[in-house]
Amino acid sequence: MRKIFTLLLLSIITLVARAQTWEAGGIIGGAGYMGDLNSRNPVQVSGGAIGVFARKNYSPYFSVRGSYTFGWISADDKNSPNEVDRNRNLSFLTTLHEVSARAEFNFLEYRPGVFNNSLTPYVFLGLGGVYYSPTAKADDGQRYDLRSxxxxxxxxxxxxxxxxxxxxxxxxxxxxxxxxLTADATYHYTNTDYLDDVSGNYADPSKFTNATAAGLADRRLVKNPLNPVGTQRGDLRPHDSYMFFSISISYTWITDRCYFTK
Structure with a gap:
């Protein structure tokens, strides 16, 4: 009996595993961010994004996608409409390497590879990790790593x-x-406030042993002589976020026992 049960269980698992369609494709689009150097415009594009993904369709209404995306975001206080920001005079360029997985929910029945001209809006939620590296140009024109x-x-x-x-x-x-074809807008909430290397207050310049780092830390055009240390540098919001506005194209593989085959 145990052998029969085990055989049946393995058979069910095999059928379920085959009862899907797979998609794989590429991603291209724009990237932006919300943080200390852009706290007002949630759709501002400041960079680009490219990547690859694989999607498993479990039913006409539910799928799971895994992806790798490389992107870059930037901002410059010189372009801000706010005089306080322009006086702060900070800028950055950050590269992003993101790996993520997300669950997708289709509003309409969607069967890629079977229903030609099939169209559906969808929503999604996921989890991922991002490796990021903020940099900025110093007065000598060279780009430096801000984290170090x-x-x-x-x-x-x-x-x-x-x-x-x-x-x-x-x-x-x-x-x-x-x-x-897929077009989507993806916002990424993060647990860091340093995508732009700006978070809290100005540091004591006497604590810096590197002159370049000291120059990149405080680039104000007009400094406050009464309180040069400890004044606000960032917007005091606890986290930064970034976004990808992308278009992707994918190819579908259909198994001999896919989810819509009776």
Whole structure:
């Protein structure tokens, strides 16, 4: 009996594992961020994004996607409409390497590779991790790593890796047999405030042993002689976020026992 039960269980697992369709494809789009150097515009694009992904369709309404995305974001206080920000005079460029998985929920029945001209809006939520590296140009024109400079007087450099929670909305369109297009807007909430290397207050300049780091830490055009140390440098919000606005194309593999085959 145990052998029969084990055989049945393995058979069910095998059938379930085969009862799906797979998609794989590429991603291209724009990237932006919300943080200390952009606290007002949630759709501002300041960089780009490229990547690859694989999607497993469990039913016409539910799928899971795993992806790797490389992106870059930037901001410059010189472009701010706010005079206080322009006086702060900070800037950054950060590269992002993100690996994530997300669950997708289709509003309409979607069967890629079977229903030509199939279209559905969808929503998604996931979990991921991002490796990030903020840099900035110094007065000598060279680009420097900001994390190692400890520009806010950190006792040790902050982590290069942050937790990412991607969520958003999109549109899937199966336009040519096994080829599909997807367009989506993905916001990524993180547990770091250092995507832009700006978080809290100005550090004591006498604590810096590196002149370049000291210069990148405080670039104000007009400094306050009454309180040069400890004044606000960031916007005091606890976390930064970033976003990808992307278009992807994918190819679908259909198994001989896919989820819609009776």
């Amino acid at each position: 400079g400890r520009t806010e007087g950190e006792t040790k450099p902050y982590s290069k890796i942050a937790l990412s929670i991607p969520y958003g909305v999109g549109l899937k369109y199966n336009f040519l047999g096994k080829l599909s």
